[in-house]
Amino acid sequence: MATEFIDRVTVHLAAGDGGDGCASIRREKFKPLGGPDGADGGQGGDIKFVVDSQTTTLLPLHHRPHLTADGGGIGKGDLKHGADGGDLVVAVPDGTVVKTKGGDVIADLVGAGTEYVAAAGGRGGLGNAALASNKRKAPGFALLGEPGESLSLVLELKTIADIALLGYPSAGKSSLIAALSEAKPKIADYPFTTLVPNLGVVQAGDVRYTVADVPGLIPGASEGKGLGLEFLRHVERCAALVHVIDMATWEPGRDPVSDLTIIESELAAYAVDLDDGSGLLPLTDRPKLVALNKVDIPDGHDLADIVRPDLEAAGYRVFEISAVSHAGLRELSFAMAELVAAERERRAELEAIPQRVVIRPKAVDDRGFEVRVESDADGPVFRVLGTKPERWVRQTDFANDEAVGYLADRLDRLGVEDTLFKSGAKPGDTIVIGPDDGVVFDWDPTSVGGAELLGSRGTDMRLEDDARSTRKERKAAFHDRMDAKAAVRAEFEAERVAENGQRGREASGRDTSEPEAGRE
Numbered sequence: 001m002a003t004e005f006i007d008r009v010t011v012h013l014a015a016g017d018g019g020d021g022c023a024s025i026r027r028e029k030f031k032p033l034g035g036p037d038g039a040d041g042g043q044g045g046d047i048k049f050v051v052d053s054q055t056t057t058l059l060p061l062h063h064r065p066h067l068t069a070d071g072g073g074i075g076k077g078d079l080k081h082g083a084d085g086g087d088l089v090v091a092v093p094d095g096t097v098v099k100t101k102g103g104d105v106i107a108d109l110v111g112a113g114t115e116y117v118a119a120a121g122g123r124g125g126l127g128n129a130a131l132a133s134n135k136r137k138a139p140g141f142a143l144l145g146e147p148g149e150s151l152s153l154v155l156e157l158k159t160i161a162d163i164a165l166l167g168y169p170s171a172g173k174s175s176l177i178a179a180l181s182e183a184k185p186k187i188a189d190y191p192f193t194t195l196v197p198n199l200g201v202v203q204a205g206d207v208r209y210t211v212a213d214v215p216g217l218i219p220g221a222s223e224g225k226g227l228g229l230e231f232l233r234h235v236e237r238c239a240a241l242v243h244v245i246d247m248a249t250w251e252p253g254r255d256p257v258s259d260l261t262i263i264e265s266e267l268a269a270y271a272v273d274l275d276d277g278s279g280l281l282p283l284t285d286r287p288k289l290v291a292l293n294k295v296d297i298p299d300g301h302d303l304a305d306i307v308r309p310d311l312e313a314a315g316y317r318v319f320e321i322s323a324v325s326h327a328g329l330r331e332l333s334f335a336m337a338e339l340v341a342a343e344r345e346r347r348a349e350l351e352a353i354p355q356r357v358v359i360r361p362k363a364v365d366d367r368g369f370e371v372r373v374e375s376d377a378d379g380p381v382f383r384v385l386g387t388k389p390e391r392w393v394r395q396t397d398f399a400n401d402e403a404v405g406y407l408a409d410r411l412d413r414l415g416v417e418d419t420l421f422k423s424g425a426k427p428g429d430t431i432v433i434g435p436d437d438g439v440v441f442d443w444d445p446t447s448v449g450g451a452e453l454l455g456s457r458g459t460d461m462r463l464e465d466d467a468r469s470t471r472k473e474r475k476a477a478f479h480d481r482m483d484a485k486a487a488v489r490a491e492f493e494a495e496r497v498a499e500n501g502q503r504g505r506e507a508s509g510r511d512t513s514e515p516e517a518g519r520e
Contacts, residue, residue: 006062007157007197007233010101013119015148016044016069016085021125023142024077036138037079038128042072044121044148045085049098049107049155051114052091058157061090069119072145075127085121095160095237101152110160118153122146125395131406141403143395159197159234161212162340166235166267167244168259172293174198175323176244177213180333197234204337211336212238235267239343240287242336243316247292247300256307260290260316287339289317291332296322367415371423382425383432384416390434398439 019041026034047069061067067090073082098107098116107116125143132139165173181200198213214234235241243263245256267283290311292304304320311318317335321328369386392410397403411417420431433439 006057006059008155009058009062009065010152010154011061011065011067012152013047014066014068014150015047015119016071016121017147018042018044018122018124018145019072019074019082020145021127021130021142022075022077023128023140025138026078033138036128036132037077038142039075039077039079039081040127040130041075041124041145042082042084043124044072044145045069046087046117046121047119048087048089049092049096049109049116049118050089051094051096051109051112053094053112055091055093057093058096058155061092061155069121069148071148072121072124074145075125075142079127079129082124084124087121090118092155093157095158097156097158099154099156101154103154106153119149119151122148123391123395136406139402139406141397141400141406143403144397146391146394156233158237159199159212160210160237161199161234162209162239162343163202163211163336164235164238164241165211165213165244166241166263168246168249168254168263170249171244171246171259172323173213173244176291176293176321176329177211179323179326179329180211202333202336204333207337207341209337209340235270235283238286240289240336240339241267241283242289242291242332244291244293246294247303248294248297256292256303257310260311287343289319289332289335289339292318292320293323295320296325296327367419369414369416369419371416371419373423376430378430380424381430381432382420382423384420385434388414389416393433393439 021041022038024036024038026037028034047067067088069088070085072085075082092109094110094112096109097105098109098118099105107118109116123146125145127142128139131142165176167173177198177200180202200211200213202209202211212234243260245259247256249259264284270283292300292308294300295304301320308318308320319328319332319335321332323329367386369384369389372383372385374381374383389411392407396407425431431441
């Protein structure tokens, strides 16, 4: 069964989620409070596109468009870190272009081994051992793993070839590439025989180059008629173009000159992205040759003699060929080799020109976030956007009061509260951290509790307020708890020492009494 050719596919990617950190306290004999030993969660796996020279089609992705990488393992006690999720490596053909669903080019994968990380895995959450500090010696919480990236991308395959053969259906392009190379395309006497681009390697003197047989074009191809848009993209990377014109057509209203004019107009109407750094010229400005095919037929030879002067007067290099008898193929192959060699020299000169590297460092006072004031039916909404705040919110366990307090401390150290004050926020205003699906809460800048949080996790979490409303009181309460823990531990140690002493005295009494009983 012939392999199906697929050159455009939409894929849906879901990178691996990071593993949650672990909140654990080390407990051993005689060490009931040995300190935090919760380990970090593992990193989520990435999804990578890698160019494979043995892959020629996007067919595997057409059958399996949903790609998911492994998630990271959760952290455990005794400082056992979670395992990292394995990366998902996807093989793609040489010349694959990665685009957004809106059509913006993200990456152009050319050359075997070229790699692109399409979706990054989430970070693993920190365990309480990593969160411990001089002020927080035994954290009772850990950070959650960050979700991996989820997005949809469009992959397009643009054939890597030096020469493109263009022309109407049944102009003899497949026969020509079969005569010039070892390629074995499908050849028949009906239109649109070629449904996929065929590649052939041609050797002309010291120059070796590849030729692409592009499926037949018709008027309106640049607008999607026929197979135009499906295969005009395979012309974009070619260094030169060869117009194959049928000298033996019997269709009414067609002649060689009008065929060439129509194909040129379709090339001019087709939009090519020239800002990819490859140095390619517009399709209408690229070197071109004209091959008058089927001159082995008497009527074809006579028609070629008639149209050749007009084409040469228009500036074209014209070759009379026959794919059946191989007449004129040697001259044509060497002419194509000249164009390829000249284009390779031009590109080499462009690559030799040093490229200016523009470095734009971040401003000294750039905190990595911004506060936007938006209007709502209930009043102003202050939206906090930034990589760090949004990541911290995703990693916070809102069911843990201590974790929420840690988030508040991080946001304060980053300067979020000061920026909210400067933006006009007042206690009770609605604050949103993140985009539309972010965390919403009523802001009270002097308390850790009393805020109603509506998270993207789908639950409402109301934190109970208590007497520790101000930071100073919270700090004092924290030290009180630590002192209480120290007192309990000291009491436990005193009881253990007293118990050991009593056992020692009892053992000593037994050692002295037994010999006396023996003497009696």
